[in-house]
Amino acid sequence: MSPLTFFPLAALIVACALGVIxxxxxxxxxxxxxxxxxxxxxxxxxxxxxxxxxxxxxxxxGAILVLFLFVIMLLNLEAxxxxxxxxxxxxxxxxxxxxxxxxxxRPLFFPGGALPGPGFDAAVPAEFGTATGIGExxxxxxxxxxxxxxxxxxxxxxxxxxxxxxxxx
Amino acid sequence: MLVEILIILIKVLAVLGMVxxxxxxxxxxxxKGSALIHDRIGANRASIFGFAGAGLVNTLMADPxxxxxxxxxxxxxxxxxxxxxxxxxxxxxxxxxxAVLPFGDVLLVGDREINLQIAPLxxxxxxxxxxxxxxxxxxxLGGWASNNRWSxxxxxxxxxxxxxxxxxxxxxxxxxxxxxxxxxLQEMARAQGQLLWxxxxxxxxxxxxxxxxxxxxxxxxxxxxxxxxxxESEAELISGYxxxxxxxxxxxxxxxxxxxxxxxxALVATLFFGGWQVPYLFASGFVFPGGATxxxxxxxxxxxxxxxxxxxxxxxxWFQIMIRWTIPRFRYDQLMHLGWLGLLPLGFVNIVATAIxxxxxx
Numbered sequence: 001m002s003p004l005t006f007f008p009l010a011a012l013i014v015a016c017a018l019g020v021i022x023x024x025x026x027x028x029x030x031x032x033x034x035x036x037x038x039x040x041x042x043x044x045x046x047x048x049x050x051x052x053x054x055x056x057x058x059x060x061x062g063a064i065l066v067l068f069l070f071v072i073m074l075l076n077l078e079a080x081x082x083x084x085x086x087x088x089x090x091x092x093x094x095x096x097x098x099x100x101x102x103x104x105x106r107p108l109f110f111p112g113g114a115l116p117g118p119g120f121d122a123a124v125p126a127e128f129g130t131a132t133g134i135g136e137x138x139x140x141x142x143x144x145x146x147x148x149x150x151x152x153x154x155x156x157x158x159x160x161x162x163x164x165x166x167x168x169x
Numbered sequence: 170m171l172v173e174i175l176i177i178l179i180k181v182l183a184v185l186g187m188v189x190x191x192x193x194x195x196x197x198x199x200x201k202g203s204a205l206i207h208d209r210i211g212a213n214r215a216s217i218f219g220f221a222g223a224g225l226v227n228t229l230m231a232d233p234x235x236x237x238x239x240x241x242x243x244x245x246x247x248x249x250x251x252x253x254x255x256x257x258x259x260x261x262x263x264x265x266x267x268a269v270l271p272f273g274d275v276l277l278v279g280d281r282e283i284n285l286q287i288a289p290l291x292x293x294x295x296x297x298x299x300x301x302x303x304x305x306x307x308x309x310l311g312g313w314a315s316n317n318r319w320s321x322x323x324x325x326x327x328x329x330x331x332x333x334x335x336x337x338x339x340x341x342x343x344x345x346x347x348x349x350x351x352x353x354l355q356e357m358a359r360a361q362g363q364l365l366w367x368x369x370x371x372x373x374x375x376x377x378x379x380x381x382x383x384x385x386x387x388x389x390x391x392x393x394x395x396x397x398x399x400x401e402s403e404a405e406l407i408s409g410y411x412x413x414x415x416x417x418x419x420x421x422x423x424x425x426x427x428x429x430x431x432x433x434x435a436l437v438a439t440l441f442f443g444g445w446q447v448p449y450l451f452a453s454g455f456v457f458p459g460g461a462t463x464x465x466x467x468x469x470x471x472x473x474x475x476x477x478x479x480x481x482x483x484x485x486x487w488f489q490i491m492i493r494w495t496i497p498r499f500r501y502d503q504l505m506h507l508g509w510l511g512l513l514p515l516g517f518v519n520i521v522a523t524a525i526x527x528x529x530x531x
Binding site: 027028031034038041050051053054055057058061062063066067069070073074130131 | 248251290291292295296298299300302303305306309310312313321324325328329332335339352
């Protein structure tokens with residue numbers, strides 16, 4: 001991925017992410033989140049991870065975020081928190097955010113330090129990002145985390161069914 | 170480099186130049202066809218020097234002109250930005266979804282091989298699903314940003330319906346992926362060029378009739394037309410999520426529905442009816458089961474393939490319009506029942522059965 005595409009795209013993603021927390025209206029926040037996730041998918045495309053990009057759009061932008069919107073629209077939320085509490089929360093959240101940003105940029109503060117990762121002009125293996133490549137990794141090297149995630153999701157689904165059923169009785 | 174960009178541009182223009190007029194033509198088929206079904210005359214007023222072209226002047230020239238010159242109204246209290254954005258967000262994903270649909274095999278120009286598909290993506294059909302899953306945003310936004318209760322109801326119904334029917338659609342596609350062993354639509358279309366027992370074209374519908382049914386029903390539901398038009402249902406919601414739209418924005422919502430009809434037809438044709446395949450037509454020309462052959466130059470073969478694909482798309486568009494004017498609207502509970510209790514379990518059963526058959530045959 002060339003820096004010429006990375007930096008504008010990254011800036012856009014950060015701008016959209018800021019839009020999520022700075023917008024006062026929940027619907028606009030949710031839409032900014034959708035844009036962020038969609039642009040992340042674009043980033044994945046430039047990183048040759050086509051399958052992950054498609055899944056990102058289908059699952060997050062196309063399904064989960066729509067559910068968010070659905071709920072927000074039904075509740076018709078307006079200003080959510082009292083002014084004073086919001087100010088306190090903003091301060092606390094900003095402080096935590098700055099700390100995390102500094103932590104993740106930590107290597108840059110040492111002389112000769114660089115961020116981890118292969119860099120902009122790294123070569124990509126042939127199978128990288130394809131359905132075959134990811135499938136093979138999931139069923140060989142990462143089979144245990146993959147299965148555990150499956151079980152976790154199953155538990156979550158069962159929990160959702162139980163919670164939804166309770167109301168009917 | 171420049172030549173390659175030029176080739177891609179020509180392909181993009183060719184596909185858009187086919188899809189957009191086809192969507193317009195569908196408007197004509199819809200109006201005159203429904204008139205035929207209703208035993209009335211239908212659009213016949215607009216004419217140029219007495220030439221009405223069986224309503225073509227009306228639907229292809231007068232109507233767009235009318236839409237273009239109408240006042241663009243944004244209701245008071247509406248979210249102006251999102252209200253304007255919604256029709257664009259609605260139309261964009263369905264148009265770009267055409268990028269991975271193959272409309273022919275390989276065209277030879279000089280010593281250059283041109284793959285007749287705008288973007289040969291490895292994830293092919295997943296990309297189409299991703300784009301179609303984004304289509305719901307236009308509906309939700311249009312419904313919410315209009316500051317109108319009918320619109321909001323339409324938007325909520327639309328999002329619920331589109332999410333519900335995306336699942337069976339995806340499951341039907343998964344069955345096809347299992348059958349062909351690839352995600353690339355061009356590879357799928359090529360795989361359907363083989364012959365079963367030496368005479369029967371190996372089209373997808375022969376392997377997966379159930380997936381075809383699921384996909385077609387879910388596809389029609391995705392385009393939000395009768396019998397699945399609860400998001401619009403003009404008798405109770407005025408016009409649903411685009412009640413508060415006029416002029417070109419209204420036309421864009423209108424177009425989206427038709428383009429969705431076209432893309433569902435194109436997907437059905439590609440996944441289940443051989444895509445651009447013409448029975449017994451191979452790269453060198455026709456080879457009939459009896460042994461007779463007709464040699465054809467590459468250009469003729471490609472043109473025949475494109476004509477075949479176009480014909481299949483038009484057939485399924487016509488089929489969807491017939492359904493739209495034949496079947497009454499579902500009730501909301503029937504819609505949800507069909508989606509979650511009918512198509513979804515069927516889709517799962519189909520996938521498991523397909524997987525078992527593939528396992529056994531290996």
